[in-house]
Amino acid sequence: MTEAATAPAPSGARLTVTLLGVAQIVSWGSSYYLLAVLAGPIAADTGWPLAWVVAGGSIGLLVSGVVAPFVGRMIDGFGGRPTMAAGSLLIGAGLTGVGAAPNLAFYLLSWAVLGAGMGAGLYDAAFSTLGRIFGSSARRAITNVTLFGGFASTVCWPLSAFAVEHLGWRGACFAYAAVHVLVMAPTLFVLLPREDRKPPPYPSAAANCDAASLSKDRTAFLTLAAILIVNGAIQTTISVHLLTVLQGQGMSLAAAVAIGALIGPSQVGARVVEMLVGDRLHPTATLLCAGVLVAMGMALLALGAAPSAVAIVLYAAGNGVWSIARGTAPLALFGPERYPVVMGRLAAPNLVAQAGAPFIAGISLASFGASTVLFVLATAAAANVILAAFLARASTRWR
Incomplete structure (x- = not known):
């Protein structure tokens, strides 16, 4: 099977890009950009030092870096559909832990779980998924997905502030977790194109290992x-x-x-x-x-x-x-x-x-x-x- 045979039709391509673009807005807004709004309320409510509250985000990034090679192998072997759906579930689990955290140690551990989800749900995983779906023609799809992602803070900072005001910071975490677990994960799993178990060889790539x-x-x-x-x-x-x-x-x-x-x-x-x-x-x-x-x-x-x-x-x-x-x-x-x-x-x-x-x-x-x-x-x-x-x-x- 050639690359062209595996690429989705134009309508399917638009759905794929839109779905991954929305997923990037939700995933970035509820992880990387989350503490810009929630750090202050968390520290004020719990009495935990602000520096340690913010350190949760650093732990998330660190863990996402550690799991990134494994995520790449999973997408290579099984495709982006199950991998990115699992990323949304992990982000949801991490957010649930953050929202329920009874102490600082549990809070930081929850950020480690959230970080694993970030590794499987943010740009690098999305780009890898687009590469598996579109092959060498993925450049335009990657550009379009980043256009969506660029609005993550614009969309989610006001939403986070609204949720904190009406639900509290814990309620905001639970709300984002529900979106990931109940909406994003099943949608990604059902609507992203199915891919071959292993991608076919790229026709123009010479098998040159000298x-x-x-x-x-x-x-x-x-x-x-x-x-x-x-x-x-x-x-x-x-x-x-x-x-x-x-x-x-x-x-x-x-x-x-x-x-x-x-x-x-x-x-x-x-x-x-x-x-x-x-x-x-x-x-x-x-x-x-x-x-x-x-x-x-x-x-x-x-x-x-x-x-x-x-x-x-x-x-x-x-x-x-x-x-x-x-x-x-x-x-x-x-x-x-x-x-x-x-x-x-x-x-x-x-x-x-x-x-x-x-x-x-x-x-x-x-x-x-x-x-x-x-x-x-x-x-x-x-x-x-x-x-x-x-x-x-x-x-x-x-x-």
Whole structure:
């Protein structure tokens, strides 16, 4: 059976993308973005230290990184339909535990369960699923799913705030858990396309396992892994500490919040542009463009050479495109037949870096100040541009 024979019809493709897009909004909003709204109420109600409440999210990211290679193998062997449905069940179980937590230890353990669900339910698993369904033509589907995902905080932060006001933070967790267990898990399991037990060989991929081919694969994997790790660390550091950094530069809290609000629209706008013109570029070139935008934003923010709003828009636009490129570049470099396993292996160190970076940055902010932290982040972003340029140049020789 060929790849074209396994791809869903256009109407089925639209359903698949819409379903996974909605799943990303719900999954990101009830896990990664949850504590932005609930951390304060949890700490105030329980008396647990706010730092430990927030640490739940870091534990979730850490666990999601640990399980990512296993999730990739599961999608490779059994498909995304049962794997992503199981991810929703795990997120629901973790949220139930968080909402019912009688003490801090139980709360943190529940975040570990939630993190396992994140590993099987967020972008990396969704991209791997799209790769299994659409093969080498998954790029447009990946872009469209990220357009949905870009609205996760926009949709779920107000919903979370409304639920906390009317149900309390525990009730908010239970409500999200019910959505995952009763709606998302069965819907994903029933409506996602069934896939072959094992994906067929990609017709254009040569069965070439000589030393040169293996060396190219190893170089591409290590370079891409390094790029994703560095950008993941930058992204989570900014997402957690942006307001602190901007206030450290002398900005008022209200102004910092207003500038931070530009991130979401800038990310979605950049993804729309990528959807319209991205097919003209190889995914590694798109990765390079994303890296340049992030580096420009970080450099302008560190140097104070432009209004902070301009710097944040550039940075956010780069991250918006990056979300797409980190799904499409591995597909182009390694082919759809290895894509789920490669995505799992790439996700593991990236998510671990995302879990640890905000903690290290918090210590650095307290010890050295915002300017030093911004300089380090800008330097790391510039190094990423060099790595991305190397990968884009090398990929033209490998094609």
